[in-house]
Amino acid sequence: MAIFSYATKQDTLAKIIETIMHEGLLTYHPKYSDAPLDLQYRAKQLDKLHKKGAVFAVRNKSHFENGVKGYIITSNETLIKQANLISHFTPNVYRRYYYADDKRQTIKGFEEENLQQINAFVVDIDTKEYSLNDIQLACIDESIGEPTLILESERGYQVYFAMKTPIFISNKNQFRSLKVAKRIAENLKRSLASVEADMYCNDFGFFRMPNNRNVKWFNEYAIYDPATLIAWSQRKDADRGRQLYVVPQKTNSPSLLNTDWFHQLLQTTDVRGEKGQIGRNNYLFTLALVCYQDARDQSYTFDLLDQFNSRLRTPLPVKDLNTIVESAYSGRYHGPKKEYVEQLIELYAPHHKDIKVSFGHTAWYKHKKARKDRERSHLEEWEADITEWITAKKQVSEPFIWRTQKELCNEIGIANSSLNKLLKQSKKLLKTTSGKGRNAKTGWTTVDLYIAYIIWLKKDLGARFAFGIRALVEEQIDLMEHVAGYEVLLEKLRKLHFEQIINEQLTMSESLTGTG
Numbered sequence: 038m039a040i041f042s043y044a045t046k047q048d049t050l051a052k053i054i055e056t057i058m059h060e061g062l063l064t065y066h067p068k069y070s071d072a073p074l075d076l077q078y079r080a081k082q083l084d085k086l087h088k089k090g091a092v093f094a095v096r097n098k099s100h101f102e103n104g105v106k107g108y109i110i111t112s113n114e115t116l117i118k119q120a121n122l123i124s125h126f127t128p129n130v131y132r133r134y135y136y137a138d139d140k141r142q143t144i145k146g147f148e149e150e151n152l153q154q155i156n157a158f159v160v161d162i163d164t165k166e167y168s169l170n171d172i173q174l175a176c177i178d179e180s181i182g183e184p185t186l187i188l189e190s191e192r193g194y195q196v197y198f199a200m201k202t203p204i205f206i207s208n209k210n211q212f213r214s215l216k217v218a219k220r221i222a223e224n225l226k227r228s229l230a231s232v233e234a235d236m237y238c239n240d241f242g243f244f245r246m247p248n249n250r251n252v253k254w255f256n257e258y259a260i261y262d263p264a265t266l267i268a269w270s271q272r273k274d275a276d277r278g279r280q281l282y283v284v285p286q287k288t289n290s291p292s293l294l295n296t297d298w299f300h301q302l303l304q305t306t307d308v309r310g311e312k313g314q315i316g317r318n319n320y321l322f323t324l325a326l327v328c329y330q331d332a333r334d335q336s337y338t339f340d341l342l343d344q345f346n347s348r349l350r351t352p353l354p355v356k357d358l359n360t361i362v363e364s365a366y367s368g369r370y371h372g373p374k375k376e377y378v379e380q381l382i383e384l385y386a387p388h389h390k391d392i393k394v395s396f397g398h399t400a401w402y403k404h405k406k407a408r409k410d411r412e413r414s415h416l417e418e419w420e421a422d423i424t425e426w427i428t429a430k431k432q433v434s435e436p437f438i439w440r441t442q443k444e445l446c447n448e449i450g451i452a453n454s455s456l457n458k459l460l461k462q463s464k465k466l467l468k469t470t471s472g473k474g475r476n477a478k479t480g481w482t483t484v485d486l487y488i489a490y491i492i493w494l495k496k497d498l499g500a501r502f503a504f505g506i507r508a509l510v511e512e513q514i515d516l517m518e519h520v521a522g523y524e525v526l527l528e529k530l531r532k533l534h535f536e537q538i539i540n541e542q543l544t545m546s547e548s549l550t551g552t553g
Contacts, residue, residue, distance in 0.1 A: 051117045053186060053247045056257050057199050058158050060087035061130035063112040090153040092131040093144050094123045094225040095243065099124075104143045108221070110132045122284065123246040128157045128197070149241055154203035155218050156324075157185070158225050158266075160196045161238040164341060170254055172196060172232050174485065180228035181269050182532030187254035188245045194253070195245045198225065202261040211397050221266050221354065224273040227363075237356070243322075254496075258534045295333040298378060298394045301386040307350050308385060317353050317363060321346065322372045323381060325365035332371030333454060337360055416459045419451050424465055424483050436513070437458055437469060437480030445481060464525045469517045484526050 045121050066526060072080070082494050094116075095107035110116050116126070132153035137143040162172065169187060186197035206215050213530035214387050222240040230236075245251060293299055302324060308317045321342055328338035339362045346352045353361075386392075426449060430438050446453050460468060467487060469480040482490075494506045517523055527549075 047249070049252070050120055050247060050249060051259060053252065054117050054120065056185065056260065057128050058092075058113055058116070058130070058212070059154070059200070059203050060084070061090055061154050061156060061158055061203065062092065062110070062116065063089055063114075065114045066112045070112075072114065072442045074276075088153065090132050091134040092127045092130060093134065093147050093243070094119065094126040094246065097123060097124050099502045101243070104232070105145075105147075106142050107143075107144045108445060109136070109144060121248045121250075122250075125243040126246045127241070127243055128159065128240050128550050129155045130203075134445050147242065149215060149219075150208070150212060152206040152215065152241060155200065155203045155241065156203050157197050157199045158218075158240075159238075159244045160198075160226055160229055161193070161235040161244075162229070162232055164233050165193055165381055167232045169194075170489060170492055171497075172229075174228050174489060176230045177529050178485065179231060180225060181266065182536060183256060183259040184254065185256060185259045186252070186327070187249060188251045189253050190245055190251070196229070198258045198266075199243075200266075201260045204263050218271075219265060220274070221270045224270045227308055228273065233315060234357070243518055256495075256534070260370070279493055293327050294333070294553065296395070298382060298392045299327055301392060301441075302378075303345055305385040306348050317349065317351070318357070321353065321358065321386075322361050322365055323377060325362050326370055326373040327378075329365050329370070335362060335366045338366070352475070416462065419455060419459055422465050423449070423481070426488065427481055427483055431482070431486055432491070433493055435509060436482045436487050438482065439478050439480050441479055445479075450500065458522045462521050464521050466520065467522050467526060469513065471516060477479055484522050484529060487526065488529050489535070491530075495542060507535070523544060 038248070051101055060083075060527060063084050065077050070077055071382045089111065091111045092111050093105070093107055095101065100106040107512050110119065116222065127147055130153045131146055133151055133152050134144070134146040137145045159517060167175075172187065173183065178195065181198060184427065185199035188195045188197070204218050206212065206218070215424060220479075224234075225237050226234045226238070228234075244376075250497075302320075308320045324342055324345070325338055339359065342358060342362065343355070346358055375394055382394065423445070427438050440448070442453065442456065446456055460466060465483050465485070467482050467484060469482075471478045471480065490505070491510060494509075514526075514530075517526075
């Protein structure tokens with residue numbers, strides 16, 4: 038079902054543009070406005086309070102060829118009027134803007150250093166293999182939270198995260214604010230890797246223009262203040278072992294990068310990768326793992342391997358190199374295997390095969406036995422079984438599977454004591470009870486399925502969401518047990534902008550526990 042009816046599309050379009058643009062443009066066209074004179078006068082007085090700039094627009098994607106053929110827009114009024122005639126625009130405002138030819142057809146000025154303010158971060162998903170629901174769940178589970186806007190293109194989607202207040206760009210401290218904004222943009226794209234966000238899309242360039250045909254999702258309340266985005270981006274950087282302005286501290290243990298064997302591996306220029314041999318990808322991946330185990334910053338590793346790669350007789354494309362470094366720093370690996378490094382030395386540095394390969398400490402990890410070989414299954418495996426069972430039986434319009442605890446135990450094959458222990462620590466499962474006595478029913482769901490259910494409700498009811506769904510969700514949450522997954526649910530509801538319900542639940546929880 039559409040987010041808004043046809044009769045309200047133009048009003049919604051105006052609201053979208055106002056939500057994104059803030060006070061970066063004039064309210065009305067300075068010469069040819071259709072607004073009443075009294076509104077124009079009042080708007081001019083308010084416009085004087087904020088510095089104004091312009092955005093760039095093109096009518097067709099083909100106009101990006103051989104210079105950018107487009108035009109300059111300086112008012113919200115014009116942008117709203119022209120929205121359905123524009124294919125792409127710059128949602129972020131530039132301070133200087135001009136035409137490069139006498140016919141006023143080719144536009145200039147959209148360099149990053151010329152940005153006046155950043156109004157929105159946009160992530161491009163260049164595939165339709167994922168549904169809107171998949172994208173929204175990825176935003177909530179893995180990124181900053183619910184997107185402000187999702188637009189559909191011919192080949193995919195563009196996801197907007199609009200700002201509550203803009204990030205203003207200046208040349209102070211070598212464009213520090215721009216560097217911070219670019220790191221936020223990078224982390225947003227990385228956080229949506231599960232839905233194949235395009236890492237190489239321009240951070241602050243041209244994006245799809247919202248119009249009456251391509252808007253698939255809009256929530257004017259899903260906006261983010263700069264401090265929240267910066268704090269989130271810093272946490273993402275910390276998870277990946279990097280900082281924006283601080284050089285990482287050296288570890289106390291000897292650096293692996295100073296070992297003879299690593300030095301010899303860096304001298305190789307002819308990695309062949311023939312059948313039965315370790316090729317370029319695995320070679321570079323091993324070097325990246327060495328850097329990762331050595332606690333080196335990811336950007337340092339990329340620069341080091343980029344230099345090494347450029348010296349190879351047949352270097353890898355930069356895009357492939359970036360993917361290799363990303364994989365090495367994904368957290369799925371502890372470091373390179375000693376025998377693998379020894380094999381590389383033997384293959385590509387045979388004159389130095391007597392070099393002792395040492396990591397300074399052992400890096401061997403036990404593998405857990407197969408489930409069938411263990412007397413008791415781990416709780417996380419029972420959790421996976423229950424999650425799979427609920428997912429298979431759940432309907433879109435009903436978030437819970439109604440079974441007594443005994444019935445669930447019988448269907449899954451889990452002991453009641455194990456289920457109780459699992460519920461206390463599971464961050465995925467949710468349990469609710471409806472009714473009392475013999476009429477009581479027990480409902481089971483997962484955090485992700487419940488959030489997907491709320492997203493479905495919001496899409497289905499559209500503008501009526503605020504009047505109906507919040508009360509329903511509040512009632513359902515009141516009946517949920519405060520198991521471990523409950524806290525995770527509250528955090529995801531916060532990302533869905535349910536602050537009022539969350540605050541009420543936290544207040545209730547504090548009063549019950551005597552804290553606060």
